[in-house]
Amino acid sequence: MNFSLRQKNLRQQLSESKIDAILVSHLPNIRYLCGFTGSAGFLLVSEREKVFFTDSRYRRQAQEQVKGAKVIIARNAVLKAIGDWIGHHHKRWKLGIEAEHLTVAERKRLLDLLPSGLRLLNAPPFVERARMVKDKEELQCIRSAVQLGASLFDRALEVIKPGVKEVEVAAEMEYQARRAGAEGMSFPTIIASGARSALPHGRASEQCIAPGGFVVCDFGVILNGYCSDQTRTVWVGLELDKARSAYYAVKTAQEAAIAAVRSGITVGDVDSAARKVLAKSGFGRYFTHSTGHGVGLEIHEPPRVAAAQTEVLNPGMVITIEPGIYFPGEWGIRIEDMVAVTANGCEILTPTGKDFVAV
Amino acid sequence: MNFSLRQKNLRQQLSESKIDAILVSHLPNIRYLCGFTGSAGFLLVSEREKVFFTDSRYRRQAQEQVKGAKVIIARNAVLKAIGDWIGHHHKRWKLGIEAEHLTVAERKRLLDLLPSGLRLLNAPPFVERARMVKDKEELQCIRSAVQLGASLFDRALEVIKPGVKEVEVAAEMEYQARRAGAEGMSFPTIIASGARSALPHGRASEQCIAPGGFVVCDFGVILNGYCSDQTRTVWVGLELDKARSAYYAVKTAQEAAIAAVRSGITVGDVDSAARKVLAKSGFGRYFTHSTGHGVGLEIHEPPRVAAAQTEVLNPGMVITIEPGIYFPGEWGIRIEDMVAVTANGCEILTPTGKDFVAV
Numbered sequence: 263m264n265f266s267l268r269q270k271n272l273r274q275q276l277s278e279s280k281i282d283a284i285l286v287s288h289l290p291n292i293r294y295l296c297g298f299t300g301s302a303g304f305l306l307v308s309e310r311e312k313v314f315f316t317d318s319r320y321r322r323q324a325q326e327q328v329k330g331a332k333v334i335i336a337r338n339a340v341l342k343a344i345g346d347w348i349g350h351h352h353k354r355w356k357l358g359i360e361a362e363h364l365t366v367a368e369r370k371r372l373l374d375l376l377p378s379g380l381r382l383l384n385a386p387p388f389v390e391r392a393r394m395v396k397d398k399e400e401l402q403c404i405r406s407a408v409q410l411g412a413s414l415f416d417r418a419l420e421v422i423k424p425g426v427k428e429v430e431v432a433a434e435m436e437y438q439a440r441r442a443g444a445e446g447m448s449f450p451t452i453i454a455s456g457a458r459s460a461l462p463h464g465r466a467s468e469q470c471i472a473p474g475g476f477v478v479c480d481f482g483v484i485l486n487g488y489c490s491d492q493t494r495t496v497w498v499g500l501e502l503d504k505a506r507s508a509y510y511a512v513k514t515a516q517e518a519a520i521a522a523v524r525s526g527i528t529v530g531d532v533d534s535a536a537r538k539v540l541a542k543s544g545f546g547r548y549f550t551h552s553t554g555h556g557v558g559l560e561i562h563e564p565p566r567v568a569a570a571q572t573e574v575l576n577p578g579m580v581i582t583i584e585p586g587i588y589f590p591g592e593w594g595i596r597i598e599d600m601v602a603v604t605a606n607g608c609e610i611l612t613p614t615g616k617d618f619v620a621v
Numbered sequence: 622m623n624f625s626l627r628q629k630n631l632r633q634q635l636s637e638s639k640i641d642a643i644l645v646s647h648l649p650n651i652r653y654l655c656g657f658t659g660s661a662g663f664l665l666v667s668e669r670e671k672v673f674f675t676d677s678r679y680r681r682q683a684q685e686q687v688k689g690a691k692v693i694i695a696r697n698a699v700l701k702a703i704g705d706w707i708g709h710h711h712k713r714w715k716l717g718i719e720a721e722h723l724t725v726a727e728r729k730r731l732l733d734l735l736p737s738g739l740r741l742l743n744a745p746p747f748v749e750r751a752r753m754v755k756d757k758e759e760l761q762c763i764r765s766a767v768q769l770g771a772s773l774f775d776r777a778l779e780v781i782k783p784g785v786k787e788v789e790v791a792a793e794m795e796y797q798a799r800r801a802g803a804e805g806m807s808f809p810t811i812i813a814s815g816a817r818s819a820l821p822h823g824r825a826s827e828q829c830i831a832p833g834g835f836v837v838c839d840f841g842v843i844l845n846g847y848c849s850d851q852t853r854t855v856w857v858g859l860e861l862d863k864a865r866s867a868y869y870a871v872k873t874a875q876e877a878a879i880a881a882v883r884s885g886i887t888v889g890d891v892d893s894a895a896r897k898v899l900a901k902s903g904f905g906r907y908f909t910h911s912t913g914h915g916v917g918l919e920i921h922e923p924p925r926v927a928a929a930q931t932e933v934l935n936p937g938m939v940i941t942i943e944p945g946i947y948f949p950g951e952w953g954i955r956i957e958d959m960v961a962v963t964a965n966g967c968e969i970l971t972p973t974g975k976d977f978v979a980v
Contacts, residue, residue: 300822318909319821322949359725366720366728366743384725433799440792443827450805462678463659468802550677590681 263399265329268295268392273309275388281358283308284385285344285372288363290559291389293487297327304344305331308355313347315340341368345375353377358385387564394556394564395578401602403488404558404580408600408611410442411483411490415614418453418481422621424473424498428453431479432466439483448482448489448561455498460594462551462586473499476593478586482561489561491582492612493598497620508545508587509595509618515539515585516597516616519553523601523608525577529554529567536585537569548587556581557600579603580611622758624688627654627751632668634747640717642667643744644703644731647722649918650748652846656688663703664690667714672706674699700727704734712736717744746923753915753923754937760961762847763917763939767959767970769801770842770849774973777812777840781980783832783857787812790838791825798842807841807848807920814857819953821910821945832858835868835952837945841920848920850941851971852957856979867904867946868954868977874898874944875956875975878912882960882967884936888913888926895944896928907946915940916959938962939970 272295276284286305292298296305296314300323303316312331316324317340324333336343348355357376359369361384373382396404414435421434432451439447454464456475464478471477480493495512497505515536522535533553540549552568557580565573567581575581581603586596599612631654635643645664651657655664655673659682662675671690675683676699683692695702707714716735718728720743732741755763773794780793791810798806813823815834823837830836839852854871856864874895881894892912899908911927916939924932926940934940940962945955958971 322820323822361725361729364725366718366723366725369725370720370743384729429799429802433796436799437792437796440788440795443788445824446809461681463682465804 263297264397265296269307269312269330271392272307272388276307277309279358279386280356281383281385282352282355283311284358284388285360286389287360287368288389290563291360291393294389294393294559296331297329298324299327299487300324302340304340306344306347308352315344315347341371342375345372348380349377352380354379356381356383358383360385360387362387390564393558395576396558396580396602397578400488400558401578401580403486404490404600404602405611407483407485407488407490408492409613410439410444410485411481411492412612412614413442414438414481414483415479415492415494418479419496419619419621422471422477422496422498424471426471428455428458428466428469428471431471435481444483444485445487446484448484448491452478452480454478454594457591457593459495460588460590460592462588462594462596471498475499476505476595478594478596480596480598487559489557489559491557491561491598491600492614493584493586493596494614494616495595495597497618499620501620505593506618511540511543511545512585512587512595512597513616514543515549516583516599519583519585520599520601520608520610523575523581523583523603525575525603525605527575528571529565529573529575529581530569530571532567532575532583533569533571536583540585540587545587548589549585550588551586554582554584554598575603577603577605622656623756624655628666628671628689630751631666631747635666636668638717638745639715640742640744641711641714642670643717643747644719645748646719646727647748650719650752653748653752653918655690656686657683658686658846659683661699663699665703665706667711674703674706700730701734704731707739708736711739713738715740715742717742719744719746721746749923752917754935755917755939755961756937759847759917760937760939762845763849763959763961764970766842766844766847766849767851768972769798769803769844770840770851771971771973772801773797773840773842774838774851774853777838778855778978778980781830781836781855781857783830785830787814787817787825787828787830790830794840803842803844804846805843807843807850811837811839813837813953816950816952818854819947819949819951821947821953821955830857834858835864835954837953837955839955839957846918848916848918850916850920850957850959851973852943852945852955853973853975854954854956856977858979860979864952865977870899870902870904871944871946871954871956872975873902874908875942875958878942878944879958879960879967879969882934882940882942882962884934884962884964886934887930888924888932888934888940889928889930891926891934891942892928892930895942899944899946904946907948908944909947910945913941913943913957934962936962936964
């Protein structure tokens with residue numbers, strides 16, 4: 263990964279802002295900027311300096327992983343080490359914090375440890391904005407994660423049948439993911455059968471799959487730090503016309519949203535493309551969530567693909583397209599792919615077919 | 622779970638404080654107080670009112686799970702619904718927030734949405750303090766999680782041998798966990814072999830296990846919301862006297878710390894019991910982390926069992942005891958059990974033996 267370019271871009275942003283330096287505390291932002299994958303650390307970036315602070319548990323890992331920044335191992339609390347370093351070098355800095363991530367208590371502790379002439383400001387989301395557009399290496403990582411993720415659905419289709427518990431399906435998928443090299447799942451696997459399919463977030467439960475209902479499978483893996491996210495919905499039992507036609511309404515909406523994706527249009531327009539189709543089919547009021555979200559080092563990251571959102575798509579952005587309809591107490595259907603925005607449209611990353619499947 | 626007693630205790634704490642109400646935002650605290658297990662919501666508790674706010678995705682789940690509180694489904698942003706409700710009912714409240722969990726940006730958004738006469742205060746960690754002492758039902762949940770977790774080590778012993786990848790060991794353990802009903806792992810499984818065993822946080826990697834080294838296995842499951850946490854270290858290959866004697870030094874230290882656990886002593890004293898043994902064996906400087914931490918709905922929760930910490934143990938607290946020694950570039954050893962504090966000592970929850978094992 264081109265950490266030096268990412269750091270240079272951030273320093274450029276700093277030079278154009280009122281902030282002298284930014285204390286990056288959000289771990290995915292830290293990983294993006296300098297490569298550190300551990301679970302405790304802070305990266306301080308000014309126009310001239312880059313210093314990574316962590317504790318002794320991560321001494322070796324920081325030395326091996328952190329690129330383009332000096333590593334300081336805190337003797338005691340990491341925030342104290344940061345306060346001391348800034349107090350020694352830059353007593354009058356305007357220091358930006360990541361307000362969306364730093365807690366109120368962390369901010370207070372930091373303030374107490376910093377020199378009195380220093381000012382804390384809420385920094386704009388510089389790193390999140392940069393992360394929205396994936397570079398070539400990131401796109402390659404995401405493609406690999408999506409391919410691995412998609413292979414799990416083949417396993418699910420082998421396992422799903424009446425009498426099998428939802429968690430057993432999840433167990434088989436997660437096992438295959440690990441065997442294939444995934445670091446883990448990108449979120450708790452959703453296997454929601456029968457009336458549970460009407461829960462948009464129905465994590466796999468002890469419930470047995472019964473004939474005559476949908477099974478929503480929403481799952482993803484983490485591979486080399488990057489997430490995949492995919493949903494397929496299958497029918498179990500004798501096929502019903504009503505189920506099939508509802509399914510195809512969702513599929514048409516999902517494909518309409520994908521067709522709308524291209525550089526220059528807003529995420530709100532993409533959302534609206536899916537919503538219009540479902541409204542026309544009479545399912546509008548059952549589509550109760552937004553159409554999608556960004557994916558990368560985090561499973562949910564900007565942009566939100568939701569009604570009335572004005573963020574404009576740019577080449578390299580990676581988003582999910584996942585309309586769904588839910589009839590409480592009865593059934594639910596969701597179909598989700600990941601796509602990468604290109605100048606004229608998008609690359610559909612998820613390779614899995616979307617035809618109605620009854621098992 | 623006795624949600625009504627927990628809510629009553631919190632309201633008692635409020636009545637003795639300067640705060641009129643508390644906005645509980647930390648999800649494990651919300652689950653503890655009212656039973657909601659979803660991933661978005663806020664619980665507002667005053668001396669007289671209890672209101673749970675979430676969004677439409679969790680309508681059904683909130684109605685089914687939330688005990689002892691009115692449920693309000695936000696039409697738009699949840700913080701806006703909270704602001705509106707408070708503005709309507711309690712314009713001049715002193716409202717406590719969970720400063721250790723609420724982000725700086727969330728606090729700002731909330732403040733902008735609240736009536737101008739209202740004051741935001743950082744609440745003491747009322748719920749975290751209550752959660753430190755587990756009630757009977759919680760202890761039973763934790764015992765079950767620990768039993769399930771411990772069964773995974775038997776599987777690990779079947780799999781660990783030269784040539785097997787660390788991630789394959791993790792995959793087998795995680796698969797068995799899921800098959801046995803675990804909701805997931807309580808943290809990324811650590812299988813650290815060879816020189817990687819000297820990394821206190823060496824997540825399972827693609828590295829193959831080689832003969833002539835330790836394998837640190839640190840793993841836990843989530844069962845019914847409660848976490849387990851356990852570490853065992855096994856030797857692979859021909860047994861070395863040096864490895865065996867270092868192992869027994871850690872085991873003796875771990876047992877000394879367990880022997881020190883009882884109601885009325887400080888966590889610092891427990892830490893010191895382990896540290897003294899390792900200092901005496903000449904390994905003091907290689908024990909680079911703290912002795913343990915609380916476990917419950919979260920894998921890491923108060924108290925921290927660390928040097929000079931003054932928290933006093935009380936019956937019902939559940940902590941880990943996990944000293945370890947690490948020789949960078951060579952090997953590491955850690956042994957960890959979970960224990961529940963009793964009046965005269967503790968109940969060792971982890972059933973797994975601790976003798977030196979060479980495979």
